[in-house]
Amino acid sequence: MPRPATRTKAVDHLMSDITAIDPEKIKVILATDCGSTTTKAILIQFVDGAYRQTHRGEAPTTVEKPFADVTMGVINSVTEIGELAGRRLVGDDGRIISPATETEGCDIYISTSSAGGGLQMMVAGVIAEMTAASAKRAALGAGSIVMDVIAANDGRRPHDQIQRIRDLRPDMILISGGTDGGTTDKVVQIAELVAPAKPQPRFGSDYEMPIIYAGNKDARDAVSSVFDEGGFDLQIVDNLRPVLERENLSPARDKIHDIFLEHVMAQAPGYDKLMGWTGAPIMPTPGAVGDILQTVARLQGINVVGVDIGGATTDVFSVFDETFNRTVSANLGMSYSISNVCAEATMPNVLRWVPFDMDERELRNHVKNKMIRPTTIPQTKEALMFEQAVAREALRLAYKQHKEFATTLKGVQQQRTVGDTFSQETGGMTIVNNMKLDLLVASGGVLSHAPRMHQTAMLLIDAFEPEGVTMLAKDSIFMMPHLGVLASVHPKAAEQVFDRDCLIYLGTCVCAKGSPKPGKLCFKYELSGSLTDSGEIAGGELKLIEMGMDDRAKIILTPARGIDLGAGPGKRVEKEVRGGTVGLILDGRGRSLSLPEDRATCQATVQGWLDSLDVYAEEKEAVAV
Amino acid sequence: MAKAYTPGLLVTRHKTHRVMRRLPISGEVKVSVGDTVTADDIVAETSLPGDVNPINLSNQMSLPPKDVVECMLKKEGDPVALDEPIAQTKGIFGMFKTTVNSRYAGTIETVSPVTGQVIVRGAPLPVQVKAYVGGRVVSVRENEGCEIEADVAYVQGIFGVGGETHGRITMACQSHDQEVTPDLITADMQGTVIIGGARMTVEAIEKAREVGAAAIISGGIDDQDLKTLLGYDLGVAITGREELGITVIVTEGFGEIAMAERTFSMLAAHVGNEASVNGATQIRAGVMRPEIIIPLASIPADDADQQFEEGQLEIGRTLRVIRDPWFGMIGEVSGLPSAPHVLGSGSKARVLEVKFPSGETAIVPRANVELIEE
Structure with missing residues (x-):
């Protein structure tokens, strides 16, 4: 029988612990992120009236055999921090010491996890572009990898769909479909595909496959009876698309987190122990990153895009006008998936x-x-340049996928006026608007560990093609997951650390949208404030103006006819810009960015761009990898 | 002495190896602890639930879903043959009846009054698990599988395609750096595990497949040749389920690269012996590498070379550089500076000094070497 949509005892216990926490009394915070290969720990302390990240440590993750206990990697990384901080954090009993005293322990310990491949889900809905898309958004937003989306109109025959469900071994399945009061038989048909397929969970043969039903409320009884035979743990939550015009993703997302904690994590080696140590529920790593980006976007009133490029996958997060979206490009990455990037992008596109x-x-x-x-x-240097060329293509493809996914709701009827006659805009338009983007945050090895920050900045600009005035930053040591969980227990500490220690500001880029003529005026600029300067940028030109971390300046931009810098084609723009480790980048190459087809001309053009930003110059202080 | 941990591929003349043989779902284990098995012996078997085939009777009979139940000629649980009638409408005055025959053989699993859909479950699919490696059964998990132990010579490859197979070892090449070309593959290699030297060409692999070889193993393969062999460009290294008719294992990497001399001579020492090989590779968390397992009739005397701790990077250890500009070269650790070093790429990383057989030395990031484990 289905269980009501209430939190479980384990989660209730943790939630009551959180509400019992007095933020004022928390002075020492310990946070870990258990990744597939590395467990990263950070220590946050209240220093001189503010929360600061003070030390970090890392150790190999120990979730796989022969160790098969995630807490060993956690203890190793925490011990390293303890040694660096001169603070005893692990007790003789092998547990993290809490609460803190002057010299030892922490007030709260929190953690995220993506070990063992993270959270893997299958989602289903009636219409691929409507309820199934909403279900996918809910699953991705909760930090999951979506293995497949089954829909009545996905073009596959029912027995192919059933075979696919059988072949997959997800951690849980989310079923949606129908608005409240809408179709029931189509929703039940989807359930009838899942039930006989009897998909086996990835971990543990003795636990029942969790199914979350978040569809038409009128179909709940019929769906329940389909799963009556057993082998499933059906849980019912509110419809995630109660009406076509509105999504209600929170109940499904919360339930995913609960099941992640209660079932999936509990099956992974050592997590039962780890869950007993943490002062807040363990979150899937990408879910936590999404949370901190949303928090920052809300608090600062800005639009943010974040990217995390790893070895196997690339996650893109965006918050535009308070709407959050996340995508995972499962086979776009810089090591395990590098061959796939070259195959998808094609080698000529990489080599350009x-x-x-x-x-x-x-x-x-x-x-x-x-x-x-x-x-x-x-x-x-040649090997590095090639790897960064691959990274540009991986990021470009991942962002393209993100833009295609982050859309306004499809299936919504729109009232049109005579004025709309020539406008072809319908539901399903992307909400990602590079001209409205305020902050672009990079993380992941190839971006965070680039020997020069100029390389990180150039990679971001070439791959994401920001327009107008955009701030560039990188996550210094991939701290966003830790801060995402911290935001749920102590938002003030999370925000302070995010601003002061997490982000390294690379600077600001000013990018012209349009097709400027090579060598002709693209835009004029005039700077005043910490820096005074003025000049012109020609079509095809890139220019770097040094502007330090603490520098702020007012910039007045006057674009040429047909060129848009944020206020419309040819219209003057006035904004405040801040510097960073790279500075102020003025980009007159136009959007969308195009490179010459002729190989020799292309090489000369790219070399010119790299030289103008000093991208591969020798540097005394190299970055450790 | 400075020490650091660096993983490497295992190549050993002797180890006591265990393989777990497991059914995908509960079933019957056919062996007991203490039994001796050969690679071809079936150690466990079961039946997977048959394929599921939905038939939408509501559409086919143009009836509302709730009326479908009354029209059924078969009940839930009834067996049904291919083309056998399963439902019939009542017609008009007993005439103009519409009959629906089953497009599948199996058992009626469900009849849904909500959707008008009937699920026909096909016959169970038998699944048999073979021993794969000859040896002794050392443990049995009831209804699940067993563990087989054997004293073996063992080689871990770097990459492979194709699944489990076995055969006698034959040599195609005379030295570890000889390229494998089609003229070296002969008809008497049918059913064998062919050992090559350096790069194997796609023509050689195809010839091996033609003669019916079980597997072919060599130092390297060109990516273009792999693409030709598979028929597609491999995006991620998750392999083992390809149905190529032959298992292919590369011991060193992609390109014109020779098999490590020790690996070659060890395999050559076992010509005529039975080997179990598996090309399955998964390069993800919980990495899985291809393997060559040669059960031994007798345990060799202690190996004098075994003087280093497993995984420890120490002066004098043999290693292979696994990234350009010295990709594929084998040398010895001659220095382990503790301070990070600025590389040509501009990155700062921990490095080691390696001495090649030519006497030349090079500074290489520790991340770019692989120990040759013995």
Whole structure:
């Protein structure tokens, strides 16, 4: 029988602990993120009237055999912090010491996890573009990897759909479909595909496959009876698309988190112990990153895009006008999936970013060797430049997928006036608008560990093609997951650390939208404040103006005819810009960015761009990898 | 002495190896603890529930879903043959009846009054698990599977395609750095595990498949050749389920790269012996590498080379550089500086000094080497 949509005892217990926490008394916070390969720990302390991240440590994750206990990696990373901080954090009993005293322990310990491949889900809905898309949004927003989306109109025959469900081994399944009072038989038909397929959960043969039903409330009884036979743990929550015009994703997302904690995590080795240590529910890593970005966007009233490019996958998060979206590009990454990036983007598209000749056959072998030995690092400048060329394409493709997914709701009837006659806009338009983007945050090895921050900035600009005035930043040590969980127990501490220690501001970029003529005026600029300067940017030109971390300036931009810098084509813009480790970047290359087709011309053009930003200059202080 | 941990691929003349043989779902285990098995012996078997086939009777009979139940000629649980009538409308005055025959053979599993859909479950699918490696059964998990133990020579490859197979070892190449070409593959290699040297060409692999070889193993393969062999460009290294008719294992990497001399000579020492091989590779968390397992009739004398701790990077250890500009070269650790070093790429990383057989030395990031484990 289905269980009512209430929180379980384990979650209730943790939630009551959270409400019992007095933020004023929390002075030492310990946070870990248990990744697939590395467990990263940070220590946050109340120093001179503010919360600051003070120390960090890391150790290999120990969820796989022969260790098969995630807490060993946690203790190792925490011990490293303890040694660095001169503070005893692990007691003789092998547990984290809490509460804190002057010299030892912490007031609260929190954690996120993506070990063991993270949370993997299958979602289903009636119409692929409507309820199934909403279900996918709910699952992704909760931090899950969506293995497949089953819909009545997905083009597959029923027995193919059933076979697919059988082949997958998700951690849980989310079923939606129908608005409240709408179709019931189509929703039940979806349930009838899932029930006989009897999908096996990934972990543990003795636990029942959790099914969350978040569809038409009138179909609840019929759906329940389909799953009556057993082998399933059906849980019912409010419809995630009660009417076509509105999504209600929170109940489904909360339920996903509960089940993640109660079932999935409990099956992974050592997590039962870890859950007993934490002062707040363990969150899936990407879910926590989404939470902190939403918190920051809300508090500062800005639009944010965040990207985390890993070895296997690339996550893109966006908050535009308070609407949050997350996508996971499952096979776009820089090591395990590097070969797939080259296959999807095609080698000529990768090589257009490389300003010298490379043998394609040799490169293909290099790419495959990186795929089978994913932990290697580029030793030569040429190898680094090639890897960063691949990264540009991986990010470009991931952002393209994100824009296609982050849309206004499809299926909504729109009233049109005579004025709309020539407008083809319908539901389902992307809400990602680069001109309205205020802050672009980068994380993931290839971006965070680039030897020069100029490389990170250039990668972001080339791949995301921001328009108008946009701030660029990187997550210094991938701290966003920790801060996402912290935001749920102590938002003030999370915000302070995010602003002061998490983000490293690279600077601001000013990018012209339109098709400027090469060598002709693209826009004029005039700076006043910490910096005084003025000049002109020609079509195709890139210019870097040094502006330090603490520098702020007013910029007046006067675009040429047809060029848009935020106020419309040819219209003057006045904004405040801040500096950073790179500075102020003025980009007159136009949007969308196009590179010459002729290989020699393309190489010369790209070399010119790299030189103008000093992207690969020698630097005394290299970044440790 | 400075020490650091670096993983490597295992190549050993002797280890006591265990393999777990497990059914996908509960079933019957056919062996007992203490039994001796060969690679082909079936150790466990079960039946998977048959395929599920939905038939939408409501649409086919143009009836509301709730009326479908009354029209059924078969009940839930009844067996049904292919083309056998399963439902019939009442017609008009007993005439103009519409009959629906089953498009599938199996058992009627459900009849839904909500959707008018009937689910026909096909016959159970038998699943048999073979021993894969000859040895002794050392443990049995009831209804689940068993564990087999054997003293073996063992080689971990870096990448492979194709699943489990076995056969006698034959040599195609005379040295570890000889390329495998089609002329080296002969008809008498049918059913064998062919050992090559350096890069194997796609023509050689296809010839091996033609003669019916079980597997082919060599130092390297060109990515373009792999693409030709598979018929698609491999995006992520998750393999083992390809149905190529042959298992292919690469011991070193992609490109023109020779098999490590020790690996080659060890395999050559077992010509004529039975080997179990599996090309399945998963490069993700919980990495899985392809393997070559050679059960031993007798345990070799202690290996004098075994003087280092597993995974420990120490002066004198043999390693392979796994990234350009020295990709594929084998040398010895000659220095382990503790301070990070600025690389040509501009990154700062921990490095080691490696001495190649030519006497030349190089500074290489520790992340870019792989120990050759013995």
